[in-house]
Amino acid sequence: MVASDTDAHTRVNVEVAFAEPHRQHVIALTVPSGTSARDVVAMADLPALFPERGTDFFSHAPLGIYGQALREPDRHTLVEGDRVEVYRPLVVDPKQARLARARGDD
Template structure:
């Protein structure tokens, strides 16, 4: 493959009230983390601290990446940026159970 080869990929991020999927063409060899930086999510979601996008867990089609800084993308990949949990899942279940028991 030549150095001018490019891949079509997507980067997805969602808040509870809206989501964006950014289509990109990136050079072969681009990592998942680099694609997130190229997507400009910090400009699309100014209310989210920019560090969130630089440090977030990333996945591809629902599968968490172990090392997004080294994971090289393939054509058609959709990189998903995962938000930190706002509440512990166990606490959320307990809260729902408490409300249901009233």
């Protein structure tokens, strides 16, 4: 199917979210239809808001949409209303944390 001129100029409203333990930012963007999840993270310029993380972190971080991890964020095309979430690596293994709580470790 060939895209019409109207399709080529369609834009979608999306959000990009990233959170640290004590601060978070949600950036609203209007992007061209066909934009990937990875591309919209680059457009959000999160390294300017979280310079301690650096550009490389945001270029390779796992991504999801509304809590559902994306297997191929470079290929996932966004739709109207998507909220792309940038995930941080786990500091503590959840299984180990549950074991420690069960033992009464603080």
